[in-house]
Amino acid sequence: MSTNYQRRSKDELARRVAQDIHDGAYVNLGIGMPTQVANHIPAGLEVILQSENGILGMGPAPAAGEEDFDLINAGKQPVTLLPGGAYFHHADSFAMMRGGHLDICVLGAFQVSANGDLANWSTGAPDAIPAVGGAMDLAIGAKQTWVMMDLLTKTGQSKIVQQCSYPLTGIACVKRIYTDLATFACTATGLRLIDAVPGLAHAELETLVGLPIDATAPAEQTA
Amino acid sequence: MINKITPTVREALANIQDGATVLIGGFGTAGIPNELIDGLIDHGARDLTVVNNNAGNGDTGLAALLKAGQVRKVICSFPRQVDSYVFDALYRSGKLELELVPQGNLAERIRAAGAGIGAFFCPTAYGTELAKGKETREINGRHYVLEYPIYGDVALIKAEQGDRWGNLNYRMSARNFGPVMATAAKTTIATVHEVLELGQMNPETVITPGIYVSHVVPIARTVTQGAGYKAA
Numbered sequence: 001m002s003t004n005y006q007r008r009s010k011d012e013l014a015r016r017v018a019q020d021i022h023d024g025a026y027v028n029l030g031i032g033m034p035t036q037v038a039n040h041i042p043a044g045l046e047v048i049l050q051s052e053n054g055i056l057g058m059g060p061a062p063a064a065g066e067e068d069f070d071l072i073n074a075g076k077q078p079v080t081l082l083p084g085g086a087y088f089h090h091a092d093s094f095a096m097m098r099g100g101h102l103d104i105c106v107l108g109a110f111q112v113s114a115n116g117d118l119a120n121w122s123t124g125a126p127d128a129i130p131a132v133g134g135a136m137d138l139a140i141g142a143k144q145t146w147v148m149m150d151l152l153t154k155t156g157q158s159k160i161v162q163q164c165s166y167p168l169t170g171i172a173c174v175k176r177i178y179t180d181l182a183t184f185a186c187t188a189t190g191l192r193l194i195d196a197v198p199g200l201a202h203a204e205l206e207t208l209v210g211l212p213i214d215a216t217a218p219a220e221q222t223a
Numbered sequence: 224m225i226n227k228i229t230p231t232v233r234e235a236l237a238n239i240q241d242g243a244t245v246l247i248g249g250f251g252t253a254g255i256p257n258e259l260i261d262g263l264i265d266h267g268a269r270d271l272t273v274v275n276n277n278a279g280n281g282d283t284g285l286a287a288l289l290k291a292g293q294v295r296k297v298i299c300s301f302p303r304q305v306d307s308y309v310f311d312a313l314y315r316s317g318k319l320e321l322e323l324v325p326q327g328n329l330a331e332r333i334r335a336a337g338a339g340i341g342a343f344f345c346p347t348a349y350g351t352e353l354a355k356g357k358e359t360r361e362i363n364g365r366h367y368v369l370e371y372p373i374y375g376d377v378a379l380i381k382a383e384q385g386d387r388w389g390n391l392n393y394r395m396s397a398r399n400f401g402p403v404m405a406t407a408a409k410t411t412i413a414t415v416h417e418v419l420e421l422g423q424m425n426p427e428t429v430i431t432p433g434i435y436v437s438h439v440v441p442i443a444r445t446v447t448q449g450a451g452y453k454a455a
Contacts, residue, residue: 052326053250053396069252070395076251087395089402089430090250090276091334094327098347122352129311130323131303136348137327171350171366 005199007180015040017106017148017178021047025103028052028138031075034106034148050102052134054093057085074134094134097141105142107135109149109174111164114211116174116186118147119166132169139170151179151208158209160184160191181205190214227389227439228418232262235412235438239263239377244272246333246375246404247285254397256414258442259379260284263293270295274333274373276326276400278302278310289313298373300326325353328370330403336372337406337435345370375408382431382439385415389433390424398430405435414442 008016010033018040021027028050029035038060041047049058052074059080062068067078081087088096096102111119121135122128139145149159160177177184182196182205193215196205206213229235236259239245245263249255263271264287271294278297279286286309288294297319302310313319324332325347335343344367348354358369380401382391391413393401405411413431418441 051396053253053399055396068395070254070397072251072253072396081395087393087398089398090326090330090400091403094330098327098331098345127315129303129307129314130321131301132323132325132353133301134326136325136351136353140346140349141327168351 005181005197008197009180010036011040013148013178013180016183017146018042020146020176021045021104023047026050026056026101028097028102028105028142030105030107030135030138032108034108035073035075037106037148050093050096051079052090052093052097052138054088054090055079055081055085056088057082059085094137094141097134097137100141100143102142104144104146105138106146106148107138109147109159109177110166111159111161112147112149112174112177112186113161113164114186114190115188116172117164118145118169118174119164120147121169122167124167135169139173144175145170145173146176146178147174148178151181158211160209160211162211181208184213187214225389225433226387227433227436228385228387229412229438229440232258232414232440233265235259235440236262236266238410239266239268241268242270243268243376244274244374246373246378246380246400246408247273247275248378248380248399248401248404250276250396250399253395254381254393254399254401255284256379256381256412257284258414259381259412259440260288263379264288264291267293269293272296272298274298274329274375274404276300276329277304278307278321280304280306282309286310289319292318294319296320296322298322298324298329300324300329323353329373330400332370332373333375333400333407334403335370336374337403340372342369342371344368373407375404376410378404378408378411380404380411380413382413382415384417384419384424385413385436385439386419386421386424386433387439388421389413389431389436389439390429391415391431391433391436391439392424392428393430402431405431410437411435412438412440414440416442416444
């Protein structure tokens with residue numbers, strides 16, 4: 001494998017996602033890697049974060065000793081409320097999601113198919129305790145669902161696939177995939193390249209993914 | 224005269240029957256009616272169906288209720304936690320039935336029960352394992368799954384302030400499932416940290432009107448993580 005390119009670090013990937021969030025956006029950041037996006041939203045933008053447990057205008061973690069355990073995020077960690085923030089009950093929170101009122105939802109994934117099927121709630125292991133939380137509601141609810149993940153598994157398999165082998169979370173619901181090596185759009189006809197890390201040749205990226213990637217559409221060139 | 228203020232948990236829970244469906248509020252550390260769950264263990268009702276977002280942590284609260292063998296079935300969205308070992312063991316040994324429901328469907332099915340909706344078409348989970356065997360319909364080009372209400376015999380919720388008519392408000396994200404669960408059960412029991420005189424609650428900010436509430440039980444505020452509150 002060529003080594004003349006570098007993977008985006010976790011911070012760089014979070015910054016890359018944050019760069020595409022527009023001023024005034026209502027955004028839900030999923031548990032895990034997507035939570036980091038909040039730390040990279042460009043200064044000067046007003047972005048309102050939603051938490052599934054009934055918060056709009058969620059702020060950063062409180063200082064040590066300032067935690068209030070009535071004010072937590074979806075990952076059950078203490079957070080703060082920004083001036084202008086609001087609380088609401090669970091049915092309202094998910095109505096907000098399902099009703100298409102959120103602009104962007106960023107989720108982690110086990111697999112995404114080229115046309116945007118998402119698998120992120122279960123590996124299908126027979127002895128696993130199943131748990132879904134808000135994953136299925138989030139996947140299909142926002143105006144745009146973005147996935148943020150490493151492109152390859154630890155064993156080098158592409159997590160972008162022709163057809164998901166893990167149990168599905170939602171069908172054709174992912175619009176974009178942000179990875180450590182490249183950014184893709186999912187379309188009905190397959191993957192379209194948005195950008196790739198410098199030095200990663202298109203043919204090599206297609207080999208890694210194992211699927212054709214349309215690079216003819218205008219691509220945003222970013223570091 | 225209406226007086227829903229019930230001095231003790233024991234009196235509030237007295238009429239819970241074996242086989243009841245119990246809606247229990249709370250999400251994470253916020254809004255869990257710990258005193259009512261402990262009261263339900265003391266009460267001893269068995270063969271319960273419990274509806275909660277999770278399925279208990281550690282050895283206390285909901286986990287203790289499960290461990291006491293009082294629960295036949297759990298309806299929840301996220302049973303798996305780092306410390307959900309009580310649930311995990313009961314589930315794996317087949318002693319506990321699980322109905323796994325996407326979190327928004329859980330909230331909306333409870334809301335539907337309280338709102339007199341017979342069933343509703345919902346896009347969540349279409350085409351997934353969790354919609355397997357359910358009726359579906361295409362409406363204006365989008366696919367939906369038919370979902371039925373979740374009715375409670377009893378709802379156990381944690382509120383912040385209440386009055387003798389049963390009006391309630393909540394604190395921060397401790398609101399979570401409380402307001403919808405209050406509407407969906409035949410009997411709703413709420414703990415509050417403060418009882419106000421009739422007329423003292425701001426009618427503009429009553430979140431759960433008293434019509435939905437049967438008992439308001441005053442509970443001292445404890446400054447612990449589990450009680451969802453840290454003193455200033």
